[in-house]
Amino acid sequence: MARISKRFCFVQSALLYSSSDGQRRIRCHNVAIPITNSVNESYEFLDISSTTHLLMRKALSRFDITPNVEQSKLVIESAVMNMARAYYRSSPNKGEFSENMQYFFMYALGALKSQIINIPQVMQPSSTVDIYNYQRFIAMQVSPEELMQ
Secondary structure, X not given: OOOOOOOEEEEEEEEEEEOOOOOEEEEEEEEEEEOOOOHXXXXXOOOHHHHXXXXXXXXXXXXXXXXXXXXXXXXXXXXXXXXXXXXXXXXXXXXXXXXXXXXXXXXXXXXXXXXXXXXXOOOXXXXXXXXXXXXXXXXXXXXXXXXXX
């Protein structure tokens, strides 16, 4: 009988594939995801760079739908405001954000000020448009650590 843990959620996936030699192979992936009942803990152990990277990617994908700089920035701003409100409601010491959340706010502010999100309102010649599209393409492809450097 399997032991059930109340601190982790275990996820397992398997992929059956054929190698180039024609051999059938199975690749298994196992992940133990920590769970909590406290909203505070989820914000306390937030992966800052991954969350900021996700917000930037959401903003860039919004720009593809509606080419409006302010709408793209609004995606990041509203997500950060919602997270701040949720953290404030669940926090035992009101008016004080944890060190991790303060770093998250700085990362989000850096994302809002980045060259990728801040496009001039009036586009100049096509070379400028090409440069911004190239930067967006790179931002969508790189890892969070590479983007934050």
